[in-house]
Amino acid sequence: MELTPFLNKELPESLYSQLYHWIKKEIEEGRLLPGMKMPSIRQLTTHLKVSRNTVEAAYQQLQSEGYLESVPKSGIWVAEIEKPLLHPLEVEHPIMLECKPSSEVLVDFEYGNVDLDKFPLKQWKKCLSDAVDQQNNWLFQYSENQGEFELRWEISNYLLQSRGVRSAPEQILITAGTQASMALICHLLALQEKTVAMEEPGYSGVRSVLEDQGCYIDPVPLEKDGLSVEHIQTSKAKAVYLTPSHQFPFGMVLSISKRMRLLKWAYQTGGYIIEDDYDGEFRYRGHPIPSLKSLDEQERVIYLGTFSKSFLPSARLSYIVFPPSLMVQYSRKFAAYNQSVSPIIQRAMALFMQTGEFERHIRRMRKTYQRKHQALLRSIEQYMGTHVKIVGEKSGLHILLKLKGITAFELIENGLQKGVKVYSPSRFWLNPNPEGNSYIMLGFGGLSIEEIEKGVRLLASCLP
Ligand SMILES: Cc1ncc(COP(=O)(O)O)c(C=O)c1O
Secondary structure, eight states, X not given: OOOOOOOOTTSSSOHHXXXXXXXXXXXXXXXXXXXXXXXXXXXXXXXXXXXXXXXXXXXXXXXXXXXXXXXXXXXXXXXXXXXXXXXXHHHHSOOOOSOOOOOOOSEEOOTTOOOOTTXXXXXXXXXXXXXXXXXXXXXXXXXXXXXXXXXXXXXXXXXXXXXXXXXXXXXXXXXXXXXXXXXXXHHHTTOTTSEEEEEESOOHHHHHHHHHTTOEEEEEEEETTEEOHHHHHTXXXXXXXXXXXXXXXXXXXXXXXXXXHHHHHHHHHOOEEEEEOTTTTOXXXXXXXXXXXXXXXXXXXXXXXXXXXXXXXXXXXXXXXXXXXXXXXXXXXXTTOOOOSOHHHHHHHHHHHHTTHHHHHHHHHHHHHHHHHHHHHHHIIIIIGGGEEEESOSBSSEEEEEESSXXXXXXXXXXXXXXXXXXXXXXXXSSOOGGXXXXXXXXXXXXXHHHHHHHHHHHHTTOO
């Protein structure tokens, strides 16, 4: 197949970005169909008379967003994408040009998985069953609008001890995930058609919500010690969403001086700071850093927590800690909204926390993840040596590798042929940025130490 987009060097938009947008549109509008084979990078480079980097970066971005798929020893294919994105006629009559061979993945460094070997399944099942067995009327009722009081009470104690956050259960709202939390905050703060600042790169899950809510996103550049506060001071932002304890995906910690300056910005402008503390439990080196919320003296920080990393992503349990004044507004505005997390799950989690199981689980997991993390760093140093630089290595369940002498696109391709799957962080940039092609992201939470070592060895064998 030949592609002939019109790429214009005179435009301010880079050739890579023009090519990326053109192919994306062709797929969305059904002119390039799932199962079609794309020209190879070499063919397209020659055909379009552009640099290899241009084509590679566009393919890479489309792959990380799920528009294209790379199959080892076969090539690059248009992927199956959400049907509503496709032209309806084309969806009904897809033309399958060739069947795609599937490849065997031996080690998958997917981000987002947690350790299941050490998960206290027996205790969790008992809490679930005890929650249902409790002889109370609540089983036949809806949950309280803000969520079960018992769970909010436990979260409030937990946050004080582990994150230094002072909060009454009345300030806590249980939600079914961080995206649900963000959508609700957008409504509460009336952020539609307002500017919201967020880290660039940053968590794409939240960025999608902000886009869908009609917010204007102001991407804030990152520095060694977290996002640029100067940028925010000159921005029109009404709110800033950030991951201060473990920047996603780069992993740096927002310095204390920046925390203070950011709070000052919020006090002076009346802006809100939305602090996403998604994996604050897992810090392996250095001192724990106080959360922004614990430093807030004027009710400008909205704190987001989740059980997805510290417990199970499938529980769909997250929460918001609102400043008291916002909680009052919430109660007025959302009085008619039912709580969307099952009270059974909430009660079971409350029991899991009351009986000390959660604390034990966190302590066990911190050690487990620390061992995995050490094994990952050790293997990278041993097998990949100077070809890569480890980025963001002090906490959390993922790291980035800065590549030398090979692009992410090539390493992902080569890795797949050897049975190891690694990912590009490109999708975390709002503005397509070729820098994304010089990093790969490795999630390690769900892998065993043996798998980690094997995966790194395989990956190392793909280096030039
Ligand atoms: C930055 C960030 N925040 C929050 C979450 C968790 O989201 P949820 O609570 O919807 O599972 C993740 C998960 O990957 C994340 O990376």
